[in-house]
Amino acid sequence: MQDYSEKLQEVTNEQLGRHLVVSERVEAGETLLDEQPLMVAPHWECGQLKCAQCMQESYIICRKCQVYPLCMDCSDHDAFECDFFASGAGSRISKDLLVKHYSICALLKLLLLLEDPARRDQCQPLVNRPITLEDYRDKDGMWQEHEEQVVRPIISSGLVEALPEQHLTSDILHAHCIRIDSNAFEVTARDGDMLKGVYVCGASLPHHCVPNTVVSLDEQFNMKLYAAVPLETGTVVHTSYTNPLMGTSQRQHQLRLTRHMDCACSRCLDPTELNTHMSSMKCRDCSDGYAVCELAGSGDWRCMSATCGAVMPAGDVHELLGEVGSALVNAKGELEAYESLLAQHKQLFHPNHFLLLDIKQNIASILRAATLMNSLNDPCKKLMQRRVELCADLLPVCRAVVPGISKLYAIALFEYLVAFVELTELQFADADVSKKEYVALLMRAREVAKEALELLQFEPENSAEGFLTERIGMELERIESDLMKYGKL
Ligand SMILES: [Zn+2]
Ligand SMILES: [Zn+2]
Ligand SMILES: [Zn+2]
């Protein structure tokens, strides 16, 4: 199931539980862990039936068990699951179990793994991790969602009686749901849909908002963990369970919700967020000061300028964040709505503020789609220029929040590269730039492409990042050939 680097050691302590520590220096890019998923399953709310074998859309049902969906390409699925419903203890259960209640899919998978003598042991690290149900019970929508979509359908299906040795109760089923949620990584199916993958070792890695490793997943959902930066002896191996482009308050909220943890990592304790100022406000009292949150004290925002020091009450800041947050949701993909939000709030936040970055990313992706659609009739250079600027704004932040080998930065470089090359080519075709200028711009694009390729070099070929590598390689070839053509003169 899993394969560790010899340069790692398993250590247990009270603060982090079971975790991995580097026992001999590791270079950036070196593989630390290879692991097959314990299970890959759709999200609870997924309505589209997925093939039990390859997890792509499915429209037919396995002929043998008549319970599990399959796709046109797959003729069978896990033998234990199939036999359980075909001739085993589950044969008396209604055949339309999954068609009617597809949301039980992930939990059903875990229950049958626990029933299978050959695989029961692999699940133990997951199911042995203690869960305090009272921390979750009736707290928020999640408990209710599990109750209605998963626990009740399982109880009323007769599965509890068909799996008597597991002594399943409503509480045990809830605990399993929480274990699946809090140990799952987002994985992408071949059809582009998001699924959750549960990795026993991967999920036991402690969280840090500035991870020192990269997680990559291939098409078979195998996980490879490699070092993002050189790791000295004694370093704890970390991963991140949040989006690095979120601000501290957002990340902490998410970690509390999904993992029931309070993060106290170096980024969370740094009010400037590694000098990115992703949560800083523009001071209202002086012309050029930025206010940061006084994390250790009142929680208010205080201007960093030595001559000012004005205070913005935390309540005011949170109210504003809430307002902009809901306006962002209400913008629903409307370019003008995002532009007016940006114009309205530019003066209130630091330019790198996570909310401004979020608005800018939304605008950039609308512009990308618009360029694609208009590519044949007069694309508007002004909009293309805007897209290049927005992509460029994101680069230094992406670079700062994930140091070392970073997929986030590589993807941001790629987005920038495509926007930049499209604009440059058009400018040259319209004779807005001279041949000499064009060559200089292409040389810049070449550097961007090379930097992105270097960051992706440790990704497996058969992965989304592997395909991205190919795409950037093609872009680089085109740049090189134009440089050959025009660069000589
Ligand atoms: Zn299939
Ligand atoms: Zn079957
Ligand atoms: Zn943190």
Ligand SMILES: [Zn+2]
């Ligand atoms: Zn000030």
